[in-house]
Amino acid sequence: METRRAPSGPIDYAGRVDWRQIFGRQAPLEVEIGSGMGGFALGQAEAHPEIDLVAIEVRKKLARETAEKARSRGLRNLYVLDTDAKVILPRMFAPRSIDVIHIQFPDPWWKAKHHDRRLVEDRFGILLYSLLRPGGLLEVRTDVEGRGVEMDEALEAVGFVNRFGAGQLAPYDPTEVPSSRERGYLERNEPIYRYKFTRTEGPPHHAAAPLAPTTVGTAQRRR
Numbered sequence: 237m238e239t240r241r242a243p244s245g246p247i248d249y250a251g252r253v254d255w256r257q258i259f260g261r262q263a264p265l266e267v268e269i270g271s272g273m274g275g276f277a278l279g280q281a282e283a284h285p286e287i288d289l290v291a292i293e294v295r296k297k298l299a300r301e302t303a304e305k306a307r308s309r310g311l312r313n314l315y316v317l318d319t320d321a322k323v324i325l326p327r328m329f330a331p332r333s334i335d336v337i338h339i340q341f342p343d344p345w346w347k348a349k350h351h352d353r354r355l356v357e358d359r360f361g362i363l364l365y366s367l368l369r370p371g372g373l374l375e376v377r378t379d380v381e382g383r384g385v386e387m388d389e390a391l392e393a394v395g396f397v398n399r400f401g402a403g404q405l406a407p408y409d410p411t412e413v414p415s416s417r418e419r420g421y422l423e424r425n426e427p428i429y430r431y432k433f434t435r436t437e438g439p440p441h442h443a444a445a446p447l448a449p450t451t452v453g454t455a456q457r458r459r
């Protein structure tokens with residue numbers, strides 16, 4: 237009989253979290269950054285009961301709706317954080333503790349003056365590298381070809397190894413769960429640029445400091 241409790245109870249946004257305690261078991265830990273409407277997070281948790289998934293979405297309404305759907309579907313292996321991944325990741329996750337990180341269709345922030353808001357750049361790449369366990373997977377999907385190339389270059393420069401060769405796209409795998417946004421692209425047969433990277437054993441290549449933990453403000457748990 238399943239005795240593991242649902243992920244619940246108060247969680248401290250300001251410090252390191254023992255995810256094994258939150259989920260009530262030891263299982264491969266996956267993180268989705270920018271879960272949006274939650275299509276991937278909910279589908280991945282449902283399709284893979286053997287993993288525990290933490291979805292991070294800065295838009296509180298979307299995060300709350302995903303958490304409500306997870307609860308109504310009885311998903312015990314999905315926890316939703318309603319805050320900025322850049323702030324929370326270095327606080328709440330130990331180095332080398334994550335098995336898989338998913339980033340799907342991050343906002344491209346076209347205008348040069350908004351480039352600072354882009355999710356995947358050098359410093360964030362270093363942070364992701366430090367959080368993944370050696371051998372862990374970082375998977376990125378985008379509908380913007382040029383952003384895919386830029387992200388690939390930034391991540392390979394940090395030390396990630398592109399699983400399909402430097403600069404190469406990962407093939408479409410129909411067994412993988414599509415994100416909410418991806419469903420539309422697939423239906424319209426529009427291109428999707430996929431990348432898969434392995435975190436290797438050594439330190440990141442860049443000397444630049446990773447994003448430092450900062451004050452979290454008023455973020456509240458919404459479960």
Ligand SMILES: C[S@@+](CC[C@H](N)C(=O)[O-])C[C@H]1O[C@@H](n2cnc3c(N)ncnc32)[C@H](O)[C@@H]1O
Nearest residue numbers: 270271272293294320321322340341415416417
């Ligand atoms: C274009 S949407 C894609 C959503 C989802 N991944 C999908 O494919 O359907 C990008 C999402 O990332 C979220 N986001 C952007 N920057 C973020 C950050 N620093 N932390 C958490 N979420 C973020 C946005 O609020 C938005 O919901």
